Every structure is written in structure tokens, then in C-alpha cells.
Amino acid sequence: MSTNHELFQRALQLMPGGVNSPVRAFKSVGGEPFFTARADGAYLWDVEDTRYIDYVGSWGPMIVGHNHPRVREAVERAVRDGLSFGTPSPAEVTMAETITRLVPSVEMVRMVNSGTEATMSAIRLARGATGRDKIVKFEGCYHGHGDSFLVKAGSGALTFGVPTSPGVPKAAADLTLTLPYNDLAAAKTLFAKHGAEIAGLIIEPVAGNMNCIPPKDGYLQGLRDLCTRHGAVLIFDEVMTGFRVSLGGAQAHYGVVPDLTTFGKVIGGGMPVGAYGGRRELMEQVAPSGPIYQAGTLSGNPVAMAAGLAMLELVQAPGFHDALGARTRLLCDGLQAVADGEGVPLSTNRVGGMFGLFFTSEKVQSYAQATAADTALFNRFFHGMLKRGVYLAPSAFEAGFLSSAHSEQDIADTLEAARGALREARQH
Numbered sequence: 462m463s464t465n466h467e468l469f470q471r472a473l474q475l476m477p478g479g480v481n482s483p484v485r486a487f488k489s490v491g492g493e494p495f496f497t498a499r500a501d502g503a504y505l506w507d508v509e510d511t512r513y514i515d516y517v518g519s520w521g522p523m524i525v526g527h528n529h530p531r532v533r534e535a536v537e538r539a540v541r542d543g544l545s546f547g548t549p550s551p552a553e554v555t556m557a558e559t560i561t562r563l564v565p566s567v568e569m570v571r572m573v574n575s576g577t578e579a580t581m582s583a584i585r586l587a588r589g590a591t592g593r594d595k596i597v598k599f600e601g602c603y604h605g606h607g608d609s610f611l612v613k614a615g616s617g618a619l620t621f622g623v624p625t626s627p628g629v630p631k632a633a634a635d636l637t638l639t640l641p642y643n644d645l646a647a648a649k650t651l652f653a654k655h656g657a658e659i660a661g662l663i664i665e666p667v668a669g670n671m672n673c674i675p676p677k678d679g680y681l682q683g684l685r686d687l688c689t690r691h692g693a694v695l696i697f698d699e700v701m702t703g704f705r706v707s708l709g710g711a712q713a714h715y716g717v718v719p720d721l722t723t724f725g726k727v728i729g730g731g732m733p734v735g736a737y738g739g740r741r742e743l744m745e746q747v748a749p750s751g752p753i754y755q756a757g758t759l760s761g762n763p764v765a766m767a768a769g770l771a772m773l774e775l776v777q778a779p780g781f782h783d784a785l786g787a788r789t790r791l792l793c794d795g796l797q798a799v800a801d802g803e804g805v806p807l808s809t810n811r812v813g814g815m816f817g818l819f820f821t822s823e824k825v826q827s828y829a830q831a832t833a834a835d836t837a838l839f840n841r842f843f844h845g846m847l848k849r850g851v852y853l854a855p856s857a858f859e860a861g862f863l864s865s866a867h868s869e870q871d872i873a874d875t876l877e878a879a880r881g882a883l884r885e886a887r888q889h
């Protein structure tokens with residue numbers, strides 16, 4: 462059996478940075494990534510059989526824990542009937558019925574294969590439907606790696622300090638207007654100037670790619686009103702928040718209705734799935750019922766639909782999201798108490814089963830505050846936790862995720878690890 466180090470050395474020769482998605486490479490926290498051999502419940506085991514309590518959850522999908530038997534069995538059943546048909550299949554209809562029932566603003570939906578595809582398709586629709594070219598996004602928000610979104614982007618783009626990627630044509634970047642998150646006055650000013658050119662505004666209704674930053678009271682409604690007034694399409698990117706911060710996503714949690722919504726992660730149960738949907742009159746403009754083209758050979762894949770449907774079934778259990786939120790609170794309050802006890806400035810944010818840790822004494826509500834927190838301390842803390850068997854996202858600019866498989870004991874073990882890791886990190 463290869464060790465983590467051996468695998469990484471081989472990988473480095475063969476894949477850029479040794480990985481298939483940048484943040485996995487541990488570049489910002491330093492050191493080398495571990496290679497996962499298997500996962501179950503709240504845990505990952507690497508190839509050396511070291512166990513980690515996992516707060517990444519495959520970056521969000523594993524909301525019921527890894528390798529849940531109901532999801533696994535649904536996939537096993539589906540596989541027996543074939544892997545891909547390229548024709549419509551019944552599970553796609555059930556999936557569309559489920560999504561439109563759980564998220565009422567979504568009257569029609571189109572399945573795709575990733576969050577990136579969902580957001581790219583949603584802005585094409587916004588542009589096609591309005592006949593306008595400009596889109597608005599927020600500094601530190603990440604919507605996948607489409608050209609239009611890699612402008613002042615969060616997640617890996619922020620972690621690696623290349624907020625606008627080489628390779629994005631200037632002509633494409635010029636069509637993306639950016640705004641500071643949680644600053645309604647700035648949005649009003651922008652719309653006053655450019656309102657007539659704006660096809661759509663896309664936002665993470667709870668930002669999760671500059672760490673975790675919830676919207677201020679009234680902020681999302683303020684954006685809703687601006688879009689309505691100026692005829693722009695409001696797109697909530699619920700790739701992270703969908704079916705997680707509440708059963709109906711952030712839009713249900715905050716009571717604000719977007720025109721279009723994008724999904725990923727939980728909706729696929731761990732399979733490569735995304736979706737976009739929204740108002741019927743908009744979605745009817747998508748091919749083949751309308752002229753706005755978007756397609757996918759594997760879209761609505763029967764195995765992926767089976768995994769997603771099993772997952773969506775599980776999150777509909779009564780009290781699921783309340784329990785997840787309570788666990789997340791237990792973790793965040795516990796970490797706060799540990800940090801206070803150790804005299805380390807820490808502030809936490811959380812919404813439902815999503816959380817963020819910032820090494821600062823301020824309540825973090827903006828990109829500027831998130832990037833001003835002590836990331837060097839975070840990096841030392843990350844490694845201290847990893848050494849103690851707790852895996853946090855390997856970047857100060859990623860949200861953390863809990864699952865229903867995280868037990869009170871797991872949280873107690875995490876807090877114990879945090880005490881040791883903070884003592885060590887602080888002494889540096």
C-alpha cells in the first residue's frame with residue numbers, strides 16, 4: 462500500500478499540483494494532502510488508515526454523513542439497470558417533482574452535471590431572456606470556474622491570490638460588475654448607473670467561499686427589490702446552501718424569492734450533479750422549448766438521480782435541519798468557549814449546517830473583514846487539528862459543513878483537539 466507522501470509525489474508528476482481541484486492540494490495551509498481510502502459517517506480514513514473527523518463533507522454534499530446506506534443502496538439498485546441511457550428516464554421526473562415541491566420558486570428545472578454548469582447556464586438564460594449582457598457578482602463569492610465568475614472570485618481563486626484568472630478574456634471580465642457583499646448602498650449606486658444594462662445579479666445568499674458570511678438583515682430583500690425595479694434577473698446560487706441551511710434553502714430561511722436558483726452538492730448525494738431552475742416563463746426559454754441553448758450528454762444520469770433522490774428523501778425527515786443546526790451551534794459555541802479560555806481572538810458564523818471560523822475578535826460581515834482575519838494562525842490551527850484527527854477545510858476562505866452523522870462525542874473530541882491545537886498555534 463502506498464503512503465500519502467508516495468501518492469502525492471506520483472500525483473505531482475501527473476496532475477497540475479497533484480490534484481483535480483485546486484484547494485485539495487493544501488497549498489495555502491502548506492504541507493501535503495492526505496489521500497482518502499474510504500469514508501463512513503462523520504469520518505474519513507486515509508491510505509495509512511488514519512481517521513479524521515471530517516468537517517468538509519466532500520465540500521458540502523455529504524449532509525447525512527459519508528456512505529449512508531440508503532444512498533449507497535439506491536445507487537446499487539440503479540446501477541443494475543444500466544449506467545446511462547441518453548433518453549429520458551423516470552427518475553428525472555421524480556427529481557424535478559421533488560425539487561419544485563421543496564423549493565417553490567423553482568417552477569421548472571434543468572439538471573446538469575456540476576455547480577459550474579448550473580451557474581453558467583443560469584446567466585446565459587438571464588442574458589438571453591433580458592437581451593442584456595452585464596452580470597453582477599460579489600467580491601469573494603464563488604460560482605464555479607466559468608469565465609464570467611472568475612472576477613474577484615472566492616474559494617480557490619481567493620486562496621491562491623489570483624482573484625481574476627489569466628485566461629479569462631478581458632472582454633468577458635468587462636461584462637462582470639462586482640460589488641462588496643452585504644453593502645446595499647453600493648448595490649443601489651451600481652444599479653442607478655448601470656441598471657438598464659444588467660441582465661442578472663448572482664449571489665450566494667449565505668456566502669460560503671470567503672469562509673462563511675451570512676447576509677445582513679434585509680440585504681437579500683434589498684437586492685430583490687433592486688432587481689425587480691431594474692428588470693434584472695435575481696439568481697440565488699444555492700449550490701452550497703440548497704437543502705442545507707433549511708429544507709427550502711436560503712430562500713426559505715430568509716423568505717426572499719429569486720427568479721432563478723442554482724443547485725449542486727446535496728442535490729446529487731455525492732454524485733456529479735447540478736441543476737438550475739426558476740420561474741416558468743424564464744425556464745420555458747431554454748432549449749428545446751425555447752431558443753436559449755444548453756445541453757448535456759450525461760445530464761439527468763439515472764445513477765446520479767438515484768443518489769440525489771435518496772439524499773433528498775433523507776433530508777426531509779422531520780426535524781432534520783433543526784437537529785443539524787443545533788449540532789452546528791454546539792460546535793461553534795464550543796470552539797468560541799475554547800478560544801476564549803485560551804485567550805485567542807475568534808469569531809464564528811453559522812447558518813443551519815454551515816459554519817465559519819475567523820481568527821479575529823470582530824463579527825465578520827464583509828469580504829474585507831474575512832481577508833483581514835489572521836490566516837497564518839488559521840493555517841497553524843488547521844495543521845494542529847489535522848494532527849489530532851480533525852479535518853477542517855484546508856483554507857481560511859472556505860465554509861465548514863456538518864452532517865447528521867456528527868455525534869455529540871465527535872464534537873466533544875473536536876473541542877478537545879481544538880484546545881491543544883490553539884495552545885500550539887498561539888505559541889508560534
Ligand code: PMP
Pocket residue numbers: 520575576577578580603604605606616665669670698699700701725726735
Ligand atoms: N457555486 C457555489 C456557491 C459553490 O460553492 C461552488 C463549488 N464550491 C460552485 C458554484 C461550483 O460547483 P462545482 O464545483 O460543482 O462546479
